Amino acid sequence: MTIYSGLQGAQGAQGAQGAQGAQGAQGAQGALGAWVPHFAQATVAPSAGLGPGADPAMSFALTASREELVEPRLAATWDPPRTRLMPPVAAVRNAERWADDIRVENCITALMQPLNMRFTNGGQFVLRHMNITLAAGGLVLGVAPVVLQLKRPPERLFALQTQMVFDMADLRQERLSEIVGQLGIPMQFWAAITDLNPSNHRRTLEFLAVALQALSHVNQIAKHGLACLRPTAFSPSIQPMINPRRFGAFPCGHAAEAFLVAHLLRALSGQSPGSAFDTQLQRLAKRISDNRVVAGVHFPVDNVAGRMVGVTFAEYVLARCGVGPGTWQPRGFDGDLTLQPGVPPEARAPQPSLMRDFDRHEPMDQATAGQTGLALPPYFEDLGAPQTVAQPLEDLDAYAASPDIALGLLAHAWKLAKSEWADWATVA
Numbered sequence: 001m002t003i004y005s006g007l008q009g010a011q012g013a014q015g016a017q018g019a020q021g022a023q024g025a026q027g028a029q030g031a032l033g034a035w036v037p038h039f040a041q042a043t044v045a046p047s048a049g050l051g052p053g054a055d056p057a058m059s060f061a062l063t064a065s066r067e068e069l070v071e072p073r074l075a076a077t078w079d080p081p082r083t084r085l086m087p088p089v090a091a092v093r094n095a096e097r098w099a100d101d102i103r104v105e106n107c108i109t110a111l112m113q114p115l116n117m118r119f120t121n122g123g124q125f126v127l128r129h130m131n132i133t134l135a136a137g138g139l140v141l142g143v144a145p146v147v148l149q150l151k152r153p154p155e156r157l158f159a160l161q162t163q164m165v166f167d168m169a170d171l172r173q174e175r176l177s178e179i180v181g182q183l184g185i186p187m188q189f190w191a192a193i194t195d196l197n198p199s200n201h202r203r204t205l206e207f208l209a210v211a212l213q214a215l216s217h218v219n220q221i222a223k224h225g226l227a228c229l230r231p232t233a234f235s236p237s238i239q240p241m242i243n244p245r246r247f248g249a250f251p252c253g254h255a256a257e258a259f260l261v262a263h264l265l266r267a268l269s270g271q272s273p274g275s276a277f278d279t280q281l282q283r284l285a286k287r288i289s290d291n292r293v294v295a296g297v298h299f300p301v302d303n304v305a306g307r308m309v310g311v312t313f314a315e316y317v318l319a320r321c322g323v324g325p326g327t328w329q330p331r332g333f334d335g336d337l338t339l340q341p342g343v344p345p346e347a348r349a350p351q352p353s354l355m356r357d358f359d360r361h362e363p364m365d366q367a368t369a370g371q372t373g374l375a376l377p378p379y380f381e382d383l384g385a386p387q388t389v390a391q392p393l394e395d396l397d398a399y400a401a402s403p404d405i406a407l408g409l410l411a412h413a414w415k416l417a418k419s420e421w422a423d424w425a426t427v428a
Contacts, residue, residue, distance in 0.1 A: 052099075092408065092409055092412045093412075095409060095412060095413075100202070100206055103206060103413070104206055104209045104210055104213070106409055107206075107210040107409050107410055107413050108210050108213050108214055110408070110409045110410055111210060111211075111214045111317065111320060111410060112214055112217060114129055114130045114131070115127060115128070115129060115130070115147070115218070116128045116129075116130050116144065117218065117221050117222075119225045122151070123151060123152070123226075124149055124150065124151045125149060125150045125151070125221070125222045125225055125226060126146060126149045127146070127147040127148050127149065127218055127222075128144045128145065128146055128147060129144065129145055129147055129316070129387070129389065130144050131143050131144065131145070131389070145330060145387035146330045146332075146383050146387075147312065147313070147316050147328065147330060147387075148308065148309060148312045148313065148330065148331055148332065149331075149332040149333075149381070149383070150222055150226065150251060150305060150309070150332065150333050150335075151226075151332075151333065151334050151335045151336060152226040152227075152228050152250055152335045153228075153250070153301055153335035153336075153338040153339075154335065154336070154338070154339060154345070156339060156345070156346070156348065156350075157301060157335070157338045157339060157350055157354065158228070158229075158231075158234060158299055158301070159234055160350050160355070161299045161300055161301060161350075161354070161355075162231055162234040162235050162238070162299075164293070164299075164300055164355070165231045165238055165293055165296060165298075165299060165300075166235065166237055166238060168290075168293050168294045169238070169239075169241075169294065169296060171294045172241050172294055172295070172296075175291055175294050176241070178287075178291055179241065179242065179291045179294065179295045180242070182254070182288055182291055183242065185212060185257065186288060187205075189284055189288070190261055190265065190281075190284065193277075193280050193281060193284065194265055194269070200420060201417075201420050202420075203413070203416040203417040203419070203420055204268060204417045204420050204421070206413065206417070207264070207268075207413050207414060207416075207417035208261060208264060210410075210413060211260060211264060211313075211314070211317045212257055212260065212261070214313075214317070215256060215257060215260055215309075215310070215313050216253065216257075218309075218313065219251065219253050219256055219309060220247060220253075222251060222309075223247050223248035223249070223250065223251070223253070224247070224248060226248060226250055226251075227248050228248050228249045228250035228302075229248070229249060230244065230249045230297055230298070231249075231296055231297070231298070231299060232296070238296045239296065240295055240296030240297050241295050241296060242295050242296075242297065244297040249297070249298055249299065249302050250299075250301070250302045250305060251302055251305035251306040251308075251309050251333075252289060252292055252298045252302035252303045252305070252306035253306065254288055254289060254291075254292050254298075254306070255285070255288070255289035255292070255298075255302065255303040255305075255306025255307050255309075255310060256306040256307070256309040256310035256313070257310060258284070258285035258286075258288040258289055258310065259282075259285045259289075259306070259307045259310030259311050259314070260310035260311070260313055260314040260317075261281075261285070261310075262278075262281035262282055262284065262285040262310075263310070263311055263314035263315070264314050264317070264318070265281055266278045266281055267314075267318055267323060267324075268417060268418055268420075268421050268424075269421055269424045270421065270424050271424070282360055283360075285307075285310075285360065286358065286360045289303040289306065289307070289358060290303070290358060293358075300354065300357075300358050301338060301354055303358045304333070304354070304358060304362070304379075305333045307360065307364075308331055308333050308364050308380065311364065312328060312329065312330070312331045312364075315327075315328035315329060316328040317410075318414075319387075319388065319389050320389055320410050321410045321411045321413070321414035322408075322411050322414075323414060325386070325388075326388055326389060327386035327387060327388045328386060328387055329365050329367070329382075329386050329387075330383035330384060330386075330387055331364050331365055331380065331381060331382065331383060332380070332381030332383055333379055333380060333381065334378075334379050334380075334381055335379065337351070337378040337379045338350060338351055338354055338379045339351070351377065351378060351379065353377055354379075361374070362374070362377055362380070363375075363376050363377075363380070364376075364380045365380070365382040366382045367382075
């Protein structure tokens with residue numbers, strides 16, 4: 001699922017730019033859609049009508065006006081002359097000159113640039129960060145630490161969890177409005193907890209858009225390669241209450257997105273893990289994930305893996321922005337270990353935790369297991385020590401003459417988003 005699909009066509013609202021209605025098709029350019037509406041959408045705003053596009057009537061009026069203002073065959077000059085008309089090359093602050101959707105696109109490119117996605121001969125999806133350094137001869141590849149990896153569960157686990165999906169259908173009537181309201185990126189639900197709005201959190205919404213879109217690119221490749229079918233493939237009795245998009249089920253995109261948003265909002269707010277604020281975010285992430293099972297379009301195991309993907313990728317995004325220690329904990333999900341060993345494959349029983357309600361408290365690495373006193377489930381892989389970004393790719397050609405360039409696009413986006421939470425507790 002992409003970030004744009006969740007906006008449900010709200011981008012078309014750009015067609016309401018007054019006389020520019022003839023260019024309403026440009027609504028597709030609104031990467032942030034309903035989240036960060038252009039001021040020009042409001043007819044009472046000073047910037048009404050200043051969005052991209054034109055219509056014949058306004059173009060004719062502007063041409064007629066120019067003929068009266070400009071001397072024939074003479075291009076006017078500035079008096080006094082403007083100094084440094086052209087902005088510096090590759091300066092991060094140039095991002096402030098561009099439209100919000102363009103800033104988002106550029107940050108997505110910067111975030112995705114060093115990522116490598118591959119499938120091993122053993123059927124495992126591996127996401128790596130390719131650390132790049134500069135040398136006299138050009139770019140030199142350094143280490144390539146794993147961000148996360150996934151291996152799909154055996155068909156038997158999905159068959160065994162089909163009854164769980166069937167049983168959760170009993171909740172469909174009471175959760176109907178939630179499920180429909182969460183078809184896309186359910187920002188209204190997050191806003192209910194955090195008061196997210198385009199007036200006070202414009203850059204926060206941009207930052208979330210970057211992280212969510214990059215996550216979608218990663219998740220869709222994983223879904224494509226792992227090729228896990230939805231519950232309807234296992235039983236004609238599931239009969240989902242919504243029509244999902246046509247891609248794989250594992251890992252669950254809604255779960256990955258929900259836990260990523262919860263993690264990033266907590267980091268932005270500076271609230272501590274386990275605080276009342278964080279608890280509400282985590283509960284909402286679980287609720288959104290569970291509702292996909294209730295709707296009949298996902299298995300519980302899809303959410304277990306989706307949570308791992310969302311949390312780990314959120315840590316990676318923050319590391320790329322230079323937040324806190326600047327590290328992420330590499331993790332994996334081994335589907336082969338979702339069934340207990342020791343018996344013939346066709347008779348293997350699932351791990352007991354996978355036949356219960358999806359547990360958001362499950363540790364996903366050894367450090368968390370030690371802190372909580374809970375055992376690390378066998379299907380989660382702790383892939384070693386936290387990893388760091390040697391040097392953000394977007395910073396390689398930073399210009400020392402301009403202090404803010406070295407921040408990089410991602411760190412710049414984080415800095416501006418974090419500034420919107422200044423009245424909350426701070427975070428390093």
